[in-house]
Amino acid sequence: MKILIVDDDRTNLLIMSAIVRRLDDADPVTMESPLDAAGWLDGNEPDLILLDQMMPDMDGIDLLRRIRDDMRLDNVPVVMITANTAVDIRVRALDQGCNDFLTKPIIVPEVQARLRNLLALRQSRALLRDRAALLAAEVERVTAALQRQGEELVNRLSRAAEYRDPETGAHIERMALYSRLIAEASGCGSAFAQELLKAAPMHDIGKIGIADMILLKPARLTPEEMALMRQHTVIGHRILADSDIPLLRLAAEIALSHHEKYDGSGYPSGLAGKAIPLSGRIVAIADVFDALTSPRPYKQPWTTEEARTYMMANRGSHFDPALLDAFLFRWDEVCAIHESHAETLPELNREHATGGFS
CATH class of the missing domain: 1.10.3210.10 (Hypothetical protein af1432)
Incomplete structure (x- = not known):
């Protein structure tokens, strides 16, 4: 599973990448620039996004808003990483669709636990989405088969009536x-x-x-x-x-x-x-x-x-x-x-x- 990490501090990127690699079946994708991250997201869909709150050019909440405006990424879990404990920052982030917070300095076991939970949630949602798509396809197939059977029956009865x-x-x-x-x-x-x-x-x-x-x-x-x-x-x-x-x-x-x-x-x-x-x-x-x-x-x-x-x-x-x-x-x-x-x-x-x- 791909985890996008966006942070303008290279040291933080290295630390978070190392944590992600310890998770089962997870690979980090790192971006120092939020603008580069926004461009990458135009053609990619990660399974989880970690955003630093304070970044130049575009802060974490602005990037979060852009993410949620993209229908493809609407259900991708987003975690905001911040050293700012102010309540208004958290409220703004939650209003924009943030799923969880990590406070600097981070605690490695806590980060791992939160990421595992969010990835498990992502997998469950993906399974439900795939199952719903399969069920919809099956319903469509059965409905089409019944329609064809109905049409065939009508044709055969019409042919019988002609005699x-x-x-x-x-x-x-x-x-x-x-x-x-x-x-x-x-x-x-x-x-x-x-x-x-x-x-x-x-x-x-x-x-x-x-x-x-x-x-x-x-x-x-x-x-x-x-x-x-x-x-x-x-x-x-x-x-x-x-x-x-x-x-x-x-x-x-x-x-x-x-x-x-x-x-x-x-x-x-x-x-x-x-x-x-x-x-x-x-x-x-x-x-x-x-x-x-x-x-x-x-x-x-x-x-x-x-x-x-x-x-x-x-x-x-x-x-x-x-x-x-x-x-x-x-x-x-x-x-x-x-x-x-x-x-x-x-x-x-x-x-x-x-x-x-x-």
């Missing part, structure tokens, strides 16, 4: 990208927007629990069939809810709420306005827009301009006005997502144009 849902993987990707865009455009923050991108593909996972005769019906559903179809929101929430993984909890919230409408006429709970979770209000816009502009076995896709007109007509009734405005404000990006992830189906009639999201 039951007539909607394509391209739809899931597009509406997830639209969801992130809306979150970013409305000022939700990049972290939430990124989580929404990962969770949104799970919005219709509950369709796993819907019978094929309803889910795959190529025509408009009857009122009774529609009531059963709407249960996919509740089923999806049951599948995903109460997870320890935050991403799955967000996906559960989306699954349950993305068919709610801003005026309270949606399902399954008839929530209105800000009572609908933010994630559900965002995904509602993304999901409906993509349903309108996507081909389905029962309909031709609408153009983006036709869909835009429909969305604006339902501003404040189906859709959160502020979120819809944010979506439309980024219209060029919306169209870019639509074009870059396009899909095609054969020519079909448009009788059931809104069937995919009612």
Whole structure:
């Protein structure tokens, strides 16, 4: 361990160096000039500092103040060596962060005992700091692993849902990208927007629990069939809810709420306005827009301009006005997502144009 000794008296430096060398695993670094010591400390971190109080150019308290202003040296123990027993000197030194005092003439056994104690304290603090850093790194590693596991689970469940849902993987990707865009455009923050991108593909996972005769019906559903179809929101929430993984909890919230409408006429709970979770209000816009502009076995896709007109007509009734405005404000990006992830189906009639999201 390095012990810096600063004293303008060379004899004192020799004496203190000899004492330090008697300690186990300790090497002295000596400086006659406090200015030289200050320069050396700019690039070095000793384990203990011994300062003479009375020195030319810069006294011990001034050098101590400079040491404590350096965040790297904030926890390095400092001992003031002084022949002045005045109380005000000690108080000033303590105020500046001095850890201990040695009074001249020094008593060798006392110096050795004090230095051993301070070095032991320094070692303990270093061990605690290293242990805290190791624990923080381990927590970060485990958290990242859980995050990756959550994302993998979401991806696998989304893939499983694709086998039951007539909607394509391209739809899931597009509406997830639209969801992130809306979150970013409305000022939700990049972290939430990124989580929404990962969770949104799970919005219709509950369709796993819907019978094929309803889910795959190529025509408009009857009122009774529609009531059963709407249960996919509740089923999806049951599948995903109460997870320890935050991403799955967000996906559960989306699954349950993305068919709610801003005026309270949606399902399954008839929530209105800000009572609908933010994630559900965002995904509602993304999901409906993509349903309108996507081909389905029962309909031709609408153009983006036709869909835009429909969305604006339902501003404040189906859709959160502020979120819809944010979506439309980024219209060029919306169209870019639509074009870059396009899909095609054969020519079909448009009788059931809104069937995919009612």
